[in-house]
Amino acid sequence: MRLSKYVLPLLREDSSEAQIASHQLMLRAGLVRQVAAGIYAWMPLGLRVLDKIAGIVREEQDRAGAIEMLMPTIQPAELWRESGRYGAYGPEMLRIKDRHDRDLLFGPTAEEVVTSLMRSSMNSYRDLPRTLYNVQWKFRDEIRPRFGVMRGREFLMKDAYSFDLDNASARQSYNRMYVAYLRTYARMGLHAIPVKADPGPIGGDMSHEFIVLAGNGESDVFYHREWDANAKYELPDATDDSAIDAFVAERTSHYAATDEMRDESREAELADQIRTARGIEVGHIFNFGTKYSESMGLKVQARDGGLVAPQMGSYGVGISRLVGAIIEASHDDAGIVWPEAVAPFRVGIINIRANDEASAAVADKLYRQLTDAGIEVLYDDRDDRGGAKFAAMDLIGLPWQVVIGPKGVERGTFELKCRATGKREDLSYDELIARFTG
Amino acid sequence: MRLSKYVLPLLREDSSEAQIASHQLMLRAGLVRQVAAGIYAWMPLGLRVLDKIAGIVREEQDRAGAIEMLMPTIQPAELWRESGRYGAYGPEMLRIKDRHDRDLLFGPTAEEVVTSLMRSSMNSYRDLPRTLYNVQWKFRDEIRPRFGVMRGREFLMKDAYSFDLDNASARQSYNRMYVAYLRTYARMGLHAIPVKADPGPIGGDMSHEFIVLAGNGESDVFYHREWDANAKYELPDATDDSAIDAFVAERTSHYAATDEMRDESREAELADQIRTARGIEVGHIFNFGTKYSESMGLKVQARDGGLVAPQMGSYGVGISRLVGAIIEASHDDAGIVWPEAVAPFRVGIINIRANDEASAAVADKLYRQLTDAGIEVLYDDRDDRGGAKFAAMDLIGLPWQVVIGPKGVERGTFELKCRATGKREDLSYDELIARFTG
Structure with a gap:
């Protein structure tokens, strides 16, 4: 969504x-x-x-x-x-x-x-x-x-x-x-x-x-x-x-x-x-x-x-x-920190720069690919400040957050955060896909 | 069921x-x-x-x-x-x-x-x-x-x-x-x-x-x-x-x-x-x-x-x-003649002789195998007359009826009836499975 x-x-x-x-x-x-x-x-x-x-x-x-x-x-x-x-x-x-x-x-x-x-x-x-x-x-x-x-x-x-x-x-x-x-x-x-x-x-x-x-x-x-x-x-x-x-x-x-x-x-x-x-x-x-x-x-x-x-x-x-x-x-x-079994969506994707074409392209692709694989994803594609998006995503408590932005696109790695533990990892696009569909 | x-x-x-x-x-x-x-x-x-x-x-x-x-x-x-x-x-x-x-x-x-x-x-x-x-x-x-x-x-x-x-x-x-x-x-x-x-x-x-x-x-x-x-x-x-x-x-x-x-x-x-x-x-x-x-x-x-x-x-x-x-x-x-998309179960299995061991064994196996394959099956395993079972199955209108009885077990083929057309076919056990899971 x-x-x-x-x-x-x-x-x-x-x-x-x-x-x-x-x-x-x-x-x-x-x-x-x-x-x-x-x-x-x-x-x-x-x-x-x-x-x-x-x-x-x-x-x-x-x-x-x-x-x-x-x-x-x-x-x-x-x-x-x-x-x-x-x-x-x-x-x-x-x-x-x-x-x-x-x-x-x-x-x-x-x-x-x-x-x-x-x-x-x-x-x-x-x-x-x-x-x-x-x-x-x-x-x-x-x-x-x-x-x-x-x-x-x-x-x-x-x-x-x-x-x-x-x-x-x-x-x-x-x-x-x-x-x-x-x-x-x-x-x-x-x-x-x-x-x-x-x-x-x-x-x-x-x-x-x-x-x-x-x-x-x-x-x-x-x-x-x-x-x-x-x-x-x-x-x-x-x-x-x-x-x-x-x-x-x-x-x-x-x-x-x-x-x-x-x-x-x-x-x-x-x-x-x-x-x-x-x-x-x-x-x-x-x-x-x-x-x-x-x-x-x-x-x-x-x-x-x-x-x-x-x-x-x-x-x-x-x-x-x-x-x-x-x-x-x-x-x-x-x-909220939803247990995975009852979470409204499993993954939240945050595009921190909605008007950056390269970021939007990666975020769009990830959203489509995960959704097509049957993963429930909420994709924050709004034109809003990154800070507001992070706060919103923490508030609604989806188990996993993926952050996409220009720096990540350049590096080729994206931050994955576990809502329950707060643990953050940098993963490549393919590693992200494998993590959720593997 | x-x-x-x-x-x-x-x-x-x-x-x-x-x-x-x-x-x-x-x-x-x-x-x-x-x-x-x-x-x-x-x-x-x-x-x-x-x-x-x-x-x-x-x-x-x-x-x-x-x-x-x-x-x-x-x-x-x-x-x-x-x-x-x-x-x-x-x-x-x-x-x-x-x-x-x-x-x-x-x-x-x-x-x-x-x-x-x-x-x-x-x-x-x-x-x-x-x-x-x-x-x-x-x-x-x-x-x-x-x-x-x-x-x-x-x-x-x-x-x-x-x-x-x-x-x-x-x-x-x-x-x-x-x-x-x-x-x-x-x-x-x-x-x-x-x-x-x-x-x-x-x-x-x-x-x-x-x-x-x-x-x-x-x-x-x-x-x-x-x-x-x-x-x-x-x-x-x-x-x-x-x-x-x-x-x-x-x-x-x-x-x-x-x-x-x-x-x-x-x-x-x-x-x-x-x-x-x-x-x-x-x-x-x-x-x-x-x-x-x-x-x-x-x-x-x-x-x-x-x-x-x-x-x-x-x-x-x-x-x-x-x-x-x-x-x-x-x-x-x-x-009733349910269209498949809204039928309460897709297949009805009728064991016409519930107290016949060989019939029950085949019917049980078919029920389990179809159910395990995700097919919705209602299995009439009750101790009742065949005629009453046929009438009940027609009344509730499941799209497909499979009839298991001693003669079929002997022959190795079982009757499959389409509720909508009334058409009957004799199929082997494997053909039955293939028809619904193929």
Whole structure:
């Protein structure tokens, strides 16, 4: 993409709208713009990151055997009356009346919808186990939206729902998601800790939140040092259930809890092996048995001919929130430092002298050649000062920067800078091409 | 995908919910399920088609130089008050109050939002021309939703917005989209006719609807035989503006109009060269000058230093509606006949004797080998009668069906059926592989 043809509304100065680094940087780097309180538009650069994150989430859901579907944003109130949650949900639910005065709502989650859909889709034990997922916009009418996309009102969530015949199978579905989530966050460069959590309004008796440590986080977490960032563990294959069960049993033996779920006697025992930190919740998984299948009448024929209400679980990843969480975890004074897997473009080319013909010719050629090779490149071909271009490129945080200018053209070497380490190298044109396409 | 692990809720019988073929087939083939009047969930098979269509739309928008962004579903009423449309829009707008009693709405279109975003993103003539697009769920509170996804309330739309310095440039942006749309529909196997249309509540003085002919269509169209399905024309390159302008001038010289825009004297002149038909609107493009930029105060610095309100246009494709339109255009008594470009899977493998070890071994191997080669395969490995499997495969309409059974294993050849033509061939295992991977 040529920057001269793009829409990248950078801000030179901090915005009074934002109190934390990720929010500030998302505004300054032109990733999002607020449309109403807690409601954001994703500008072109921001959407590329959102799509990358959603892509990784989808790949790991698919790998774990979950099947993608798509539920609507607007749900009928009837379904929530069936489950008994319509009255219980409170003012965070955005309630709507249509032109016929029927009660609708903008879904904050979709247990009711998926359960109602499975009533006519699942008939027998042969139709189980299944896990379905969907990536869709949700709405929670937060009383005080803040921190940008981290606590917005309209947000993109991956929500998955598992249906199993019995408790043992439900536990395996849960464990598969536990592992899929750890792999998902690791691929984005995040160290996420699954902590024992309060299931809250979703219900059930087993629940983990996935927390990324960050000083600005809203959650307090208490965990054994086995969950430190430098504690190493190998993730099992995504569908090897016995390896997964062993892994989850081992990992969950190490203490990790949210504020509400602390076990003070256990913490006292563990003493200085306990860590305390603040973090950002980036996922939440639940096993709630037959809460929805029973109340909403989802039953399938069992092997013995009787009818059984499936055991269910649900599994959420906050996709739009992750954009903020990744920035909280990876930025410096100059701007964002994107991990390669979620970077909006992999390479930025800076032509520091746009009106110098020889420089433009080299930069144009490099841009075309890398783009043709399938590398995502943002090419700053604007007629602007070199200093402004360097600052802009650092701010938006692409992993690699290539600098083209008259001196380089004369020398035959060009500077390649790694955004994360700051390391600079001088490479010939062919070495540059080989570095990215090799 | 193995059907034994999938969620494909087929219906044996027609549903009383549906009056037209596409709606009936979408329910019977398990593509969608209604969640509330005019609001649908996309089941796994249906979502794959929706994603394919959205993918083609995005490729052609990108090819035409449009830049993707993403606007929220929920918009603040203030923006619509600025443009003057809040009062004017009528009961099709889903109006919402949040917990603080602020007026919101579920966007039926996004001229106001994009104009407000560009107020802070575009400053000078150097920032123009630009066309931005977004693929997002919209809501129109139809008084009588019907025909399934063809006239639903929540629907997926690609909406693009162009910003130009002057009228000539705006006309070129319009023409690029005119060509991009024709290419988009052609890639989906649709013959779409751009007809002169009433701009309605969007406003402006130039507008075309893209109509796909179908007996069940809601629109009457009147067009010159030069727009017949067998009339051939070559589309110009997506960004060759002079070729595009010449093409559009030539094509629009051939009469084509909706009911509201008929020119009776011209029709009388053309006499028997005029065709009359019913059709489905699958896209609508508008050029409305400065209607929104003026009313909402979007101005950029012109080359001469003055301030100018950009000329705008907007361009919509009904992505979810297209799923219905394609089925209307391509089905038979046995079910859907998907064009390859939008088929949910390219190949269906039917193992007619799931409990026969030799058949299962061949079918398993073929499934794995094709899948590994990147071919999308749905493998019916269920323990069910052959007849039911054939009927299911015809109903869901995958382009190619491979039949594996004991006789074929013995003979060493397997039946390959083309869904569209019904033509059957007997091919060896290696020939089958070569047919799809060659």
